[in-house]
Amino acid sequence: MKRIFNDVGLSVPDRHYCVDRSSVVERLMLLVDRGAYVTMKSPRQSGKSSLLYNLQQELQAHDQYVALLIDWGQVDRESLAQQRTFIDTFLRLVYTELVFWGWAEQALFVAQQEGRTWTMVALSGVVTRLMEMMPAEKQLVLLVDGGEKGADYQPFVDWLEMLAHKYWERDRGRAGTWQSVVVVSERDLAGGTMVAGSSGGGEGVWSWSVGTALVVDLSLTVAEVAGMLLAYSQEREVALERGEIAGRIHYYTAGQPVLVNQMCRLIDEEILPSRRNKGWLVADVDEAFRQMVSGERLVAWVVWVIDLLERHRDLYSLVQKIVLQGEQVSLMGSERVIRLGGEAGVLVAAEDGWQVANRVVEQGIYGHMMVKMLLRGEGMVLDGVTFFDGSGRLDMNRVVRYFQVFVQKMAGERGRGVGHQQGRLLFLGYLQLILKGRGRCFKERHEGVERRLSLRLEVGEQREVVQIKQWCGGDAHEAGLERLGDYLKEWGIERGFVFIFGGKGEMKDGLLKRKGREIVVVWG
DSSP: OOOBOOOSSSOOTBBBBBOOHHHHHHHHHHHHHHHEEEEEEETTSSSSHHHHHHHHHHHHSTTTTTEEEEEEESSSSHHSHHHHHHHEEEEEEEHHHHHHOOOOHHHHHHHHTTTTTSSHHHHHHHHHHHOOOOOTTTTTEEEEEEEHHHHHHHHHHHHHHHHHHHHHHHHHSOOOSSSSEEEESSOOOOSSOOEEEESSTTTTEEEOOOOOEEEEOOOOHHHHHHHHHHHHHHHTTTTOOHHHHHHHHHHHTOOHHHHHHHHHHIIIOOOOOOSSSSSSHHHHHHHHHHHHSSSOOOOOOHHHHHHHHOOOOHHHHHHHHHHTTTTOBBTTTSHHHHHHHHTTTTTEETTTEEEEOHHHHHHHHHHHHHHHHHHTTTTTTTTTTTOOOTTSOBBBHHHHHHHHHHHHHHHHTTSSSOOHHHHHHHHHHHHHHHHHHHSSEEOOOOOOTTEEEEEEEETTTTEEEEEEEEOOOOOHHHHHHHHHHHHHHHHOSSEEEEEEEEETTOOOOOOEEEETTEEEEEEE
């Protein structure tokens, strides 16, 4: 059976194209050998479950270990909320693993404790007896997935405290317990604090003090993506420029594993079958990106992010400032809203503040926010003005000049200039009104002191680029023009537009050339 790119559930090397995680597994193995209790934090959809599965397989390959893998993520919230149901659920999960690995006597003992073990003290005793039933040469290791779901409930907190107590008792030679416990979570369970309070215990700040905290970056590098593509090209006997294609995939996804696999799967299963040439092109990556962020096919991961933003209005407002208003957010990582965004894989730290994790997520958020803005009736009224010629080609020069006249008129009516933030919001809404399904608008990230907003427009085969930025002095302006020239060259676009707010009297509208590309500069 041929391997596939997997974007759902566990990635298994025999069935899926995978990245080699052996270095991380080796780090965890060393900690297990030392008898450490470990918490591993990594954002949602980053490959934590697959890594834990690989660790279990590695442990089982060593004669001295029996590794039991339980997942709190599969457990219903009612079972997590009450102590008795929580304990019974834990025992059932352990029973299932013992049966799977052929430890029938131990499994029967655990099953007999269900419905009879009502407290964490009693559960501690069950764990001690289980350890005594294992052969002397065998050591039990507990691997725990879904820690972020359990952490919302007091019984889970109590359970971690029970494990910590047994860890200390083991070091004093008083009770048998797990050789090692490894808990993976989106949230910080050790080396920090978090709030638990969805059930009887009320809200409280706590931390798991015995856990060795690992914050692991599981995002894929360009080289790792290229390695997956090499394996694919060799198995399928398909030609592709691995370095260039891997670079473009990483450009859109920032190496987020599920998005990398989804992009590759789209190319392999949906884009390539429609044509005779089965070789991969950079243009195929661009098309996969368009499909992943389009309204009718928005990827599940982005849909989940948008739902999260709608449920947490403070996070929505913060992300809106980053995506639409171009603000630099430099809050401490310990701030609740930043922690929420980071744990969910929505925000990542950058040199100049926090930014959205990758271009796929940012484009999906941008589209959602723009639709909401238009539905509220915010933006310009075009009064029947058309910006397309008879052949359906967008007149980008007319687009920019019309907006310039609007901004200048607005400034005259108010007696003061239009600010950069308001201007960019107006321009975003303005473009959506113009395109109205006839084209697409892709937002690039704003970087640097100019807080520029770069937009790539696609109308059929036509490609246009326009930047909105604030004036930050001649040096920054010149550096920005050079970068824009490089961008236009990279995308094969001959002309770009720059609309500048502020700096009145510094320069006049004009046509410049950078890196062999024309740049039309317009001042607001």
